[in-house]
Amino acid sequence: MQRQKRTTIYDIALKLNLAASSVSRALSNSNKVNAATKALVLKTAAEMNYQHNAMASNLRKGNNPTIGVVVPRINQFFFSNIIAGIEEVTYKKGYNLIICQSNELHAREVDCVNALVNQHVSCIIISIAAENGPYEHLQQVLDHQIRLIQFDRVVEELDTFKVINNNEKASYEAVTHLIEQGYRRIALLEGPQQLDIFRQRKEGYLAALRKHNIPVLEELMCENAWTKELGAEATAQLLGLENPPDAIFASTSDFSALGVLEVATNKGIQIPKDLGICGYSNEPFTELTSPSITTIDQYSISMGKTIANLYFQEMEGLEFNVEPKIVSIKPKVIVRKSTQRIADVNATT
Amino acid sequence: MQRQKRTTIYDIALKLNLAASSVSRALSNSNKVNAATKALVLKTAAEMNYQHNAMASNLRKGNNPTIGVVVPRINQFFFSNIIAGIEEVTYKKGYNLIICQSNELHAREVDCVNALVNQHVSCIIISIAAENGPYEHLQQVLDHQIRLIQFDRVVEELDTFKVINNNEKASYEAVTHLIEQGYRRIALLEGPQQLDIFRQRKEGYLAALRKHNIPVLEELMCENAWTKELGAEATAQLLGLENPPDAIFASTSDFSALGVLEVATNKGIQIPKDLGICGYSNEPFTELTSPSITTIDQYSISMGKTIANLYFQEMEGLEFNVEPKIVSIKPKVIVRKSTQRIADVNATT
DNA sequence: TTTTGTTTTGCAATCGATTGCCCTATTTTT
DNA sequence: AAAAATAGGGCAATCGATTGCAAAACAAAA
Numbered sequence: 001m002q003r004q005k006r007t008t009i010y011d012i013a014l015k016l017n018l019a020a021s022s023v024s025r026a027l028s029n030s031n032k033v034n035a036a037t038k039a040l041v042l043k044t045a046a047e048m049n050y051q052h053n054a055m056a057s058n059l060r061k062g063n064n065p066t067i068g069v070v071v072p073r074i075n076q077f078f079f080s081n082i083i084a085g086i087e088e089v090t091y092k093k094g095y096n097l098i099i100c101q102s103n104e105l106h107a108r109e110v111d112c113v114n115a116l117v118n119q120h121v122s123c124i125i126i127s128i129a130a131e132n133g134p135y136e137h138l139q140q141v142l143d144h145q146i147r148l149i150q151f152d153r154v155v156e157e158l159d160t161f162k163v164i165n166n167n168e169k170a171s172y173e174a175v176t177h178l179i180e181q182g183y184r185r186i187a188l189l190e191g192p193q194q195l196d197i198f199r200q201r202k203e204g205y206l207a208a209l210r211k212h213n214i215p216v217l218e219e220l221m222c223e224n225a226w227t228k229e230l231g232a233e234a235t236a237q238l239l240g241l242e243n244p245p246d247a248i249f250a251s252t253s254d255f256s257a258l259g260v261l262e263v264a265t266n267k268g269i270q271i272p273k274d275l276g277i278c279g280y281s282n283e284p285f286t287e288l289t290s291p292s293i294t295t296i297d298q299y300s301i302s303m304g305k306t307i308a309n310l311y312f313q314e315m316e317g318l319e320f321n322v323e324p325k326i327v328s329i330k331p332k333v334i335v336r337k338s339t340q341r342i343a344d345v346n347a348t349t
Numbered sequence: 350m351q352r353q354k355r356t357t358i359y360d361i362a363l364k365l366n367l368a369a370s371s372v373s374r375a376l377s378n379s380n381k382v383n384a385a386t387k388a389l390v391l392k393t394a395a396e397m398n399y400q401h402n403a404m405a406s407n408l409r410k411g412n413n414p415t416i417g418v419v420v421p422r423i424n425q426f427f428f429s430n431i432i433a434g435i436e437e438v439t440y441k442k443g444y445n446l447i448i449c450q451s452n453e454l455h456a457r458e459v460d461c462v463n464a465l466v467n468q469h470v471s472c473i474i475i476s477i478a479a480e481n482g483p484y485e486h487l488q489q490v491l492d493h494q495i496r497l498i499q500f501d502r503v504v505e506e507l508d509t510f511k512v513i514n515n516n517e518k519a520s521y522e523a524v525t526h527l528i529e530q531g532y533r534r535i536a537l538l539e540g541p542q543q544l545d546i547f548r549q550r551k552e553g554y555l556a557a558l559r560k561h562n563i564p565v566l567e568e569l570m571c572e573n574a575w576t577k578e579l580g581a582e583a584t585a586q587l588l589g590l591e592n593p594p595d596a597i598f599a600s601t602s603d604f605s606a607l608g609v610l611e612v613a614t615n616k617g618i619q620i621p622k623d624l625g626i627c628g629y630s631n632e633p634f635t636e637l638t639s640p641s642i643t644t645i646d647q648y649s650i651s652m653g654k655t656i657a658n659l660y661f662q663e664m665e666g667l668e669f670n671v672e673p674k675i676v677s678i679k680p681k682v683i684v685r686k687s688t689q690r691i692a693d694v695n696a697t698t
Numbered sequence: 699t700t701t702t703g704t705t706t707t708g709c710a711a712t713c714g715a716t717t718g719c720c721c722t723a724t725t726t727t728t
Numbered sequence: 729a730a731a732a733a734t735a736g737g738g739c740a741a742t743c744g745a746t747t748g749c750a751a752a753a754c755a756a757a758a
Contacts, residue, residue, distance in 0.1 A: 049492060059404045087449070096464060096468065098448075100436070101440075115443075117400050118403040290639045
């Protein structure tokens with residue numbers, strides 16, 4: 001197969017003895033061309049295997065109907081659901097989606113964002129990496145007239161559209177649930193505190209304890225226990241305390257809750273009788289463990305749709321200086337066996 | 350904030366009293382500009398908040414360092430892992446990644462592919478939708494000088510690069526394992542037979558039975574049982590047979606195996622004693638169920654990397670007429686509790 | 699038939715970066 | 729010192745589609 005050039009509108013114009021402009025108009029279904037001509041152009045274009053060149057078109061029109069998404073990890077259930085939700089909306093609007101992953105690294109996040117800015121995408125949707133760093137790259141996005149929507153993990157100081165979970169409230173409700181089930185020494189597994197979502201979850205935890213007059217104990221709060229392994233380590237430590245906790249709230253993730261479950265099970269501890277466990281995210285596996293794990297659902301797919309709709313409804317084609325909206329979604333506590341020691345007819349299994 | 354225009358190389362040229370071409374060369378680090386000039390341009394560009402315009406550049410250069418990926422579902426573990434693997438490689442090469450999902454619909458797949466062709470991407474990586482349909486759209490890709498790599502679910506007749514799992518072999522080994530564990534009436538849950546991967550898995554199943562002189566029984570093969578619900582239905586039916594199976598190989602997915610597990614457990618059937626269960630894909634949850642489910646790992650992340658490397662090593666910049674390679678990856682049977690009724694020291698738990 | 703109005707089509711500039719070719723200094727070689 | 733080579737930089741065309749404006753063709757109105 002020879003390296004033949006692609007058919008352009010000029011080729012079509014030449015063949016039909018027309019001007020390229022007319023071909024362009026015919027193809028874009030403008031009402032400034034004769035119906036017969038239009039039909040002829042369309043037919044010829046098909047015959048000549050013509051394909052519209054989006055690069056040229058976007059360049060000329062000065063806009064690129066593409067949305068860039070930057071997430072820490074593409075293959076994390078929460079994020080891949082978010083992406084799926086976004087895609088569903090953008091597809092209908094004829095937008096493309098460019099996906100990048102930061103791998104939780106700040107430098108890489110900066111790279112990704114810059115690449116997207118170079119592409120002149122219309123909007124960048126981002127959930128920031130765990131690794132700390134300045135956020136000039138995000139300010140740059142705005143300076144370049146590109147829309148920016150932050151979700152889940154956001155830089156609060158930056159005045160942009162945001163779609164977040166009400167982490168504090170969800171956390172508060174989860175801990176309240178634990179208290180209602182009679183747990184009193186509730187430990188907290190924390191995530192990296194530079195991320196606001198983890199600070200908020202801690203706030204909710206503290207608020208719930210205070211509300212119920214339960215003392216806050218430093219020894220029951222473990223920093224940086226956000227993977228399965230770290231969760232397991234922290235659990236081993238907690239359970240070794242002179243006065244161990246009777247419940248563990250793995251506010252970081254279900255994976256860390258899984259670590260808790262494994263260590264506790266291995267130690268022969270009865271769950272939920274002697275130890276309550278609550279995770280965060282409603283990963284699919286949480287309903288399959290034994291016992292199933294109480295967790296918090298973040299409505300990730302619908303959150304993705306919300307994010308995309310935010311762009312199309314509030315930003316696309318509109319003025320740049322509108323007041324950024326902040327959409328807060330209230331996650332839901334999914335009660336399962338790992339925290340149910342009081343019979344409850346309303347509970348989910 | 351006003352709708353100010355973006356800085357271009359002409360703006361920089363004007364300011365520095367240079368020609369645009371020199372600015373371009375300076376920015377692309379050409380050795381045809383003086384080092385001092387180069388430094389000056391770089392400095393000024395930064396000051397003026399200049400950002401390279403990829404659309405213009407790609408148009409002129411006639412290539413777009415972007416790879417398009419089309420998968421049935423972004424948020425399926427296997428696919429999101431594939432994407433993560435691909436991304437890891439493309440990121441290093443400075444390529445962008447455009448992601449689309451077909452949602453298993455043929456029409457939508459065609460749309461996605463066309464959008465990618467319009468974007469003049471360098472390569473399209475695709476795993477086709479379950480819904481049947483002609484594959485002219487894929488032929489088109491080739492006609493437009495765009496590289497095409499099919500993976501996992503491929504159109505065999507189409508002569509392209511392919512990265513596939515050796516489904517037949519994996520299936521054969523899984524069934525052989527079941528036979529070795531003493532199961533004799535092994536049922537098969539099949540996926541849509543228009544997809545070659547499911548045909549191959551059936552072949553492997555049949556081959557293993559034949560090899561061990563076990564009769565192939567029509568009543569033990571259930572078509573189209575590839576979701577959790579369909580798997581559950583099929584299981585209910587199978588277990589209601591006068592002569593029910595003593596093992597079920599859910600060749601379609603772990604989800605369908607999960608359906609099997611639930612129905613069997615509810616009926617009080619002992620697993621693995623009275624019924625062996627084997628899934629396919631090694632979804633994370635398979636090691637968490639009770640009992641844990643024997644399944645087949647497809648090395649999805651590394652498969653993603655393999656796919657991307659195939660492009661960079663065998664296709665990028667090279668002639669278009671090289672003989673397409675077919676890379677076959679041998680999946681691995683992960684033996685877990687759901688099929689272990691004979692003590693085996695080597696087994697994974 | 700002339701004038702006015704409406705379609706339809708063509709011309710040429712434009713989007714922003716790249717690159718082949720040419721020109722002028724400057725350096726190196728003989 | 730003259731000739732040759734090299735470095736540094738500018739001009740202008742180019743990628744392919746779009747679009748404002750002008751021209752031509754045709755239809756309708758006077």
